[in-house]
Amino acid sequence: MNKAFYLETFGCQMNVVDSERIVDLLEGIGYAQVDAAEKADLVLLNTCSVRDKAERKVYGHLGRFKPIKDQRPELIIGVGGCVAQQEGEKMLEKIPYLDLVFGTHNVHRLPELVQQVEAKRQRGSATEFLDRETRLNLFPQRSVRDNITRFVTVMQGCDNFCSYCIVPQVRGREVSRPSAEIVTEIESLVAQGVREVTLLGQNVNSYGSKDESEISFAQLLRRINAIEGLERLRFATSHPKDMTDELIDCFGELEKLCKHIHLPVQSGSDRILKLMNRGYSSADYLRKVARLQQVCPEIRLTTDIIVGFPGEAEADFQATLELVKQVRYADAFTFLYSPRSGTAAAELSDDQSSMQKQQRFERLLALQNRIGEETWQADLHKVLPVLVEGESKQGEGQMFGRTTWNRIINFTAGTDLIGTIVPVKIIKVFRNSNLGERV
Numbered sequence: 298m299n300k301a302f303y304l305e306t307f308g309c310q311m312n313v314v315d316s317e318r319i320v321d322l323l324e325g326i327g328y329a330q331v332d333a334a335e336k337a338d339l340v341l342l343n344t345c346s347v348r349d350k351a352e353r354k355v356y357g358h359l360g361r362f363k364p365i366k367d368q369r370p371e372l373i374i375g376v377g378g379c380v381a382q383q384e385g386e387k388m389l390e391k392i393p394y395l396d397l398v399f400g401t402h403n404v405h406r407l408p409e410l411v412q413q414v415e416a417k418r419q420r421g422s423a424t425e426f427l428d429r430e431t432r433l434n435l436f437p438q439r440s441v442r443d444n445i446t447r448f449v450t451v452m453q454g455c456d457n458f459c460s461y462c463i464v465p466q467v468r469g470r471e472v473s474r475p476s477a478e479i480v481t482e483i484e485s486l487v488a489q490g491v492r493e494v495t496l497l498g499q500n501v502n503s504y505g506s507k508d509e510s511e512i513s514f515a516q517l518l519r520r521i522n523a524i525e526g527l528e529r530l531r532f533a534t535s536h537p538k539d540m541t542d543e544l545i546d547c548f549g550e551l552e553k554l555c556k557h558i559h560l561p562v563q564s565g566s567d568r569i570l571k572l573m574n575r576g577y578s579s580a581d582y583l584r585k586v587a588r589l590q591q592v593c594p595e596i597r598l599t600t601d602i603i604v605g606f607p608g609e610a611e612a613d614f615q616a617t618l619e620l621v622k623q624v625r626y627a628d629a630f631t632f633l634y635s636p637r638s639g640t641a642a643a644e645l646s647d648d649q650s651s652m653q654k655q656q657r658f659e660r661l662l663a664l665q666n667r668i669g670e671e672t673w674q675a676d677l678h679k680v681l682p683v684l685v686e687g688e689s690k691q692g693e694g695q696m697f698g699r700t701t702w703n704r705i706i707n708f709t710a711g712t713d714l715i716g717t718i719v720p721v722k723i724i725k726v727f728r729n730s731n732l733g734e735r736v
């Protein structure tokens with residue numbers, strides 16, 4: 298009989314990809330996935346350290362599994378991901394019922410760690426950073442499970458050290474995967490039925506820039522665009538400073554490249570951008586946006602914005618509001634700043650009250666909600682091409698798919714349409730998705 302594992306994943310798409318790899322690795326040693334910790338022989342958390350007090354939350358979350366372990370001492374409990382990378386072996390000291398800890402460069406060692414606990418009840422951790430060559434050999438390739446869309450990791454790590462961000466410390470330095478390997482993987486995914494790929498990297502558009510023998514990110518997009526059978530191509534997450542003219546031109550030239558880009562601006566104030574170590578000014582950013590809109594008038598942008606960065610004054614915040622009005626983002630992920638220990642920004646002094654920050658956050662949200670609603674309402678009664686991804690959770694007979702802008706559309710149709718692009722008329726616009734009907 299198969300042993301069972303239960304896995305919870307937190308955080309970004311990188312963790313989603315790592316979790317897919319974890320599933321493959323555990324199936325390779327005889328485990329099958331289950332949907333509740335109570336049914337499992339092995340419980341794993343794949344953690345994220347981007348949010349405030351992430352470590353404390355992981356420790357709290359692990360506490361939920363203690364009563365199960367008290368009843369069944371043979372249960373194996375493990376932690377992976379960014380918090381595991383940050384905390385390392387000390388997690389084993391702090392939590393006596395924890396069995397294993399594996400970091401962001403050591404997902405491949407999970408089977409060995411699990412088998413070590415199974416065989417000898419020997420607790421273990423693997424959180425060392427690996428060298429470039431080893432990492433290049435370990436880029437995650439995962440099995441396809443009826444997917445129409447897939448994430449494909451093209452680079453990992455980040456060299457930017459934005460002052461508020463912990464990623465370079467927990468994911469390591471930037472390394473780009475060989476382009477030939479990426480193209481081969483995507484060709485194989487397409488042969489297995491995948492129709493859309495999203496190229497993934499912490500700073501995806503810096504791809505190849507640290508390696509003279511590698512092609513540029515724009516050239517990589519051109520090669521992937523030429524793959525027969527692939528319908529759509531996306532990428533995330535881009536850094537504004539790495540939006541080259543060559544890359545911007547791709548949005549006007551490559552028919553498979555979706556007309557959407559997530560381009561985190563973080564602030565509209567040059568003073569704050571400098572304190573954040575972002576490497577561009579608001580004018581640089583707006584110039585790139587104008588060029589994107591010029592080469593591809595239908596393009597829609599989404600972004601990330603931090604409110605309440607240390608020392609952000611009303612004038613800085615006003616500059617952010619002005620930028621948001623000018624760009625007119627289709628959507629924005631807005632965050633209230635909170636310090637991460639180990640980052641440069643955590644050392645900055647801050648004279649703004651939390652009430653001021655909260656009020657600014659709400660003003661920004663109200664502005665962005667209005668702009669977002671106007672953008673999506675403009676699609677009402679339009680007929681848009683939708684790539685059908687699968688059955689919708691909205692009810693029987695309902696399919697869901699996405700537009701080029703990554704907007705979810707639910708509509709009535711048969712499962713035979715899965716994997717095809719069909720014209721759908723938008724009949725109702727909601728906050729996060731639309732209702733459509735086939736035409």
Ligand code: SF4
Nearest residue numbers: 455457458459462464
């Ligand atoms: S670009 Fe900046 S925000 Fe993004 S992962 Fe790198 S350091 Fe973090």
